Amino acid sequence: MALLLELIFTATLATLPVPDFELRDTTGAAIRLPTGPAARPTVVVFLGTDCPMARLYSVRLKEMAGRFPTGAVTFLAINANAGDDVPSMAAFLREYPLAFPYAKDTDGRVAELFGASRTPQAFVLDAQRRIRYRGRIDDQYAPGGKNRGAPTREDLAEAVREVLAGRPVSVARTECTGCVIDKPRRATPPPRVTYSRDIAPILATHCRACHRPGEIGPFSLLSYSDATAHAGTIVEVIENGTMPPWSASPAHGRFRNERRLSDEHKRLIAEWVRLGCPEGAPLPPEPAPAPTKWHIGEPDAVFQIPTAFAVPAEGIIEYQNFIVDPGFKTDVWVRAAEVHPGNRRVVHHVNVFLLPPGETRLDQRYEAGPLESFALTGYDVGSAPDVMPEGMAKRIPAGWRIHFLIHYTAVGSPQTDRTEVGLQFIDPALVRKEVATKLLYRDDFAIPPHATGYRIEKTWTADRDYLLLSMYPHMHLRGKTFRFAAEYPDGTSEILLDVPRYDFNWQHRYVLAEPKRLTAGTVIRCTGVYDNSAANPSNPDPSATVQVGLQTWDEMFNGFFDIALADQDLAAERAAIESKRVRSQQVGIGALALVGLWGARLWRKRRA
Template sequence: MWKTGLVAAAWFVLSCPNCRSADAKNDAPSHLGQHVESFTLDNCYGKAVSLDDFESAHAIAIVYLGTECPLAKLYGPRLSDIQRKYADRGVQIIGINSNKQDSLTEMAAYVHRHEIGFPMLKDPGNRVADAMGAQRTPEVFLLDRDRIVQYHGRIDDQYGVGYAKERDAKPELTLAIDALLGGELIQTPETEAVGCYIGRAQEVEPTGNVTFNKDIAPIFNNRCVNCHRDGEIAPFTLTSYDDVLGWEDTILEVIADNRMPPWYADPQHGTFANDARLSETERDLIETWIDNGMPQGDPRDLPAAPEFAVGWQMPQPDEVFPMRDKPFAVPAEGIVDYQHYVVDPGWKEDKYIVAAEARPDKRGVVHHILVYVIPPGANKRDFRQVVAGYAPGLPPLELTDGVALEVKAGSKLLFEMHYTPNGSPTDDRSYLGVKFTDKANVRKRLRGRLAVDQKFKIPPGVSDHEVKAAYVARQDENLISLTPHMHLRGKSFRYDATFPDGRQQTLLSVPNYDFNWQLKYVLKEPLTLPKGTLVQCTAVFDNSEGNMTNPDPSKTVTWGDQSFEEMMIGFMDTVPVTDEF
């Protein structure tokens, strides 16, 4: 009837699942007051650069960066702006790359792509990083004229583990620079650096029977490679042994924190076909392999690489519709409001869609796509009719066994586009592909169902504001999937069913809702909802100061399209139990 795919270990810059505070793994000692000895390293073009070359500088900000870390990409241009702003005041920024996985060619590409305006140096064997005690990318050490660390930590507080603040960021580095140049006390001399682990040179001799080729490659192929491969949104590839080297600490961290693979359903409720969680056996194998020094193993044990569709994942579409005539310019950084584009497909007769795919043009910046139907004669989308959706790892819509999505003649399409900047200005022109069947081939229509509240008001400063909405089945139908939807203040979401015989069942519980992952939870087996079944959705919102993604905790929040507003929708897909045609 329908096809599902495993939601792979995908990644959005805003969720930054490999990012963590510098001291999260170990309680590291303070770096304040540390004297930094001179060093000489080659830049990305092979020219030697010494710390002594900048002896006349009043202040030096040494920043550890990586070519693939999402935050290093975002902060590269911001650091260049700081360099330009403070250059005539005797401030010098120096970038250091200590990652064993980053080559000089990749560094040069990073410098060019992000228009880096300061020296970028390669630290082979992480010698300088070890001497300074650096752990993350990006991580800042601000030195005075005597090369004493006066500030250590992050550049600003816009990004954290799983969030990006829409409020103004506190510019901690520039505040420290201003205080240092003015001879004043730095008010906050040490902050927690947030970013990727530095990929250090391996210290453990590879040993043991758990190997990449035999044990780990199959796990990555099944769980991760769909997104961690060239051209996809994930910031580094996991398609070969060499790709993994340098990312082992990050891999351990995101697995331990349940940030990767992305999956938020409480396992006590419901069984889902696209459950992305690693099994305990898979977790143990990965941890053992890394602890044992990551042996590669016998080349004969390496499985064949998975094959992915080139171009369309769905069957070749009958029609393709771009979101608009010209691309949308995604900025290098910042928060981008939802973009909405209406497309007239020119359909003069009812259409029966059996496959649809929302396809991003530039996957590195597309957070998600939803394509809704605007019914004929209407000027608003019908939330019950979603033609296609895109999020990393989400398979396209493919319907079989006589099931189709009916779209009435004269309908229009609304593209809802959500972008996440990745450090480089990017032009995107995403599109939709659809495939049809004749009405004579259709037995049942796929129906979108909703539990929705558009009249809520979330008071300012409240951390646990509950909103409920319900859907009542008007016929016997089979429930196929559940998709909770809220915006930046969303905290948790639950679907509870009360059947006509009085039975109650929690269908899905998402105790820690994450706006960055628009996940559809596909039931492993369809659940019959007899006529009269009540499905109640309960959403909890956090409009407090403690919610770091909250754009403005001082405002009452109501329904709206943009992420700084809110929505409360419990999407459901159903098909009738009996044939309709």
């Protein structure tokens, strides 16, 4: 029924002109649709100031406005979000300048006239102000922010060309992705759910770590006004499972860093928005949170990439390598490591490897320490820092250097980045177990065109008893599912981690609530399934044979996991070595004393 009503509404808009209206742009100038004999087709795009998709498309819209002959088409951007004001719109324009006016729809009336529901959402009006096209700008991005890498059809530009040519628009309506327009709303008393009593505690526990100034969330959720300004988006991303970002199936494994809302929390949030976002008793102003640049606490050492990297506004960016020499003359032990992106908006993920003395090849990975650890640490969107269990640490051998491998993504405007890693050390005398990152990978596969369930596996066998600490699967845009399983020597097996809906945009290191003992002979089996079909909305090209490679349009099969020797006690081993050394020293001193006594006695005999 809802779809039928929407189709009827769309058909009605196509036959009736959009009523005239007047808005004010960021300069205070009055903005109206063209009328009269000189009227021309108009493109109207709804944009929000903190919608990531609106930012990404701002450069494209500016370029598109310049494609058509001067005076042939009028472009207009409109902001209908209740939480956006003119100063925030002006700030948006300073970073993402448009070549046309940006007007404020204060009461949401114009958005209702168009039937607009998202940003960015585009409409093409002919000279009689009839809507000839409504929907997306192009098909690069699918719901959830999934990225094809490049558009295959420029729906908005094609519609404008057809209207200018006097032809029917071949595709008059497309599904629009982006952020929900949060229009002005009223609370419905008496409220059964209120922000102060019910919603604020949920946001404080599950959302504000990322949704506050300086963190990865695209908007803040520290106040009632913040929450109401983004209420529609909050409900949508919770209902479709995008937020909180967590991909592990609850049926397998318990994880220390799990992000999950209960069904009751989801119900409360949906009910609150349905009732019109009632505030309840106003909460006292929340003090601004203290800066939390380092979630591990103040590092003992910070190492920054040598020079700032310039990130272009658009396009695919090659992975970047940066080498830093920390100058360690002896082995050091790391109890916590955290990557701090210099610019979170453009840093998609960072791998921090270790490079041996004298080595210069950056396309090869070098394993460090007796357990042959593959990497030091890393960062992904929304990921937590590496904090080792008590008494455990990673080793950086003397003379080894730090190798940053960084994946940048464009956000619609030129940016710069100076990423760094912070390390906290531990006294070697306190280290009981060495932690190593292992990697199961395959570089010998090619996914056929249109394959819907291409399967890849790789195994690792424990040669001794180990403790499994965490797991981290990594694939690219064709990644569909990933699973870690343990096959024990007694013939039993267990699923350790199941990711039924892999998402390249949110990659996690899944930290076990308690270390898992893997007896000698246990087989860890990683299984990845890939979807190279048109049914995968992230797929940039279903007709391609997909090879292994670093770029987003290539693929990877990587199963990282952290381990430690189950029965290792380095502190006890060091104490035993020291005790043996002391005993040997004492024996040596005693022997020397006996030799001295014997020599003195012999000397006295000779004197006699």
